[in-house]
Amino acid sequence: DGGITQSPKYLFRKEGQNVTLSCEQNLNHDAMYWYRQDPGQGLRLIYYSQIVNDFQKGDIAEGYSVSREKKESFPLTVTSAQKNPTAFYLCASSTRIFSNQPQHFGDGTRLSIL
Amino acid sequence: SQQGEEDPQALSIQEGENATMNCSYKTSINNLQWYRQNSGRGLVHLILIRSNEREKHSGRLRVTLDTSKKSSSLLITASRAADTASYFCATLGSNDYKLSFGAGTTVTVRA
Numbered sequence: 001d002g003g004i005t006q007s008p009k010y011l012f013r014k015e016g017q018n019v020t021l022s023c024e025q026n027l028n029h030d031a032m033y034w035y036r037q038d039p040g041q042g043l044r045l046i047y048y049s050q051i052v053n054d055f056q057k058g059d060i061a062e063g064y065s066v067s068r069e070k071k072e073s074f075p076l077t078v079t080s081a082q083k084n085p086t087a088f089y090l091c092a093s094s095t096r097i098f099s100n101q102p103q104h105f106g107d108g109t110r111l112s113i114l
Numbered sequence: 115s116q117q118g119e120e121d122p123q124a125l126s127i128q129e130g131e132n133a134t135m136n137c138s139y140k141t142s143i144n145n146l147q148w149y150r151q152n153s154g155r156g157l158v159h160l161i162l163i164r165s166n167e168r169e170k171h172s173g174r175l176r177v178t179l180d181t182s183k184k185s186s187s188l189l190i191t192a193s194r195a196a197d198t199a200s201y202f203c204a205t206l207g208s209n210d211y212k213l214s215f216g217a218g219t220t221v222t223v224r225a
Binding site for chain 1: 154
């Protein structure tokens, strides 16, 4: 079955620690995205990538970093500079960037502070 | 940036009834999409309607788009318990070409 796999499902971060959230897709999609979801709010775009070795900042990129070394993978690192990291993080992909094609989502990673 | 706003924030209906939720947005769009999210899960795409379309159907779902009023509605007919979820509209802007999500409508279908 094609889809997007996010891991881990739950993650805890200690003070001053960087943590990395994994996102893998086998849909052969060029575009990938990271969103943050807080309670009662819509999704906010952190980073997006149109193609391998290329990525762009979204609306709330501060305190986060990404890489896109492989088409299938788009890991997100939450750095110690992100002072309020507690949220639900969603990874998505689509055939083309921001187009008339829908985005496909993983089942998310819930990040909490220890 | 959050462009779409759903109304109502929450909706509780009896199984078999219809559920209607609305989405309003502020700037011109390329398309508008509706997604469903079950508790603790990712979003699932339901329907995409382009700016030059007025109505689309998919099974028990009907979406309308009024670009003059900058609004859209999602109708779920003959609701089932499995329709209990949060529903989000997302707009693809004509100018910035990013997908902006609203805060969602939480729908509870009572058996």
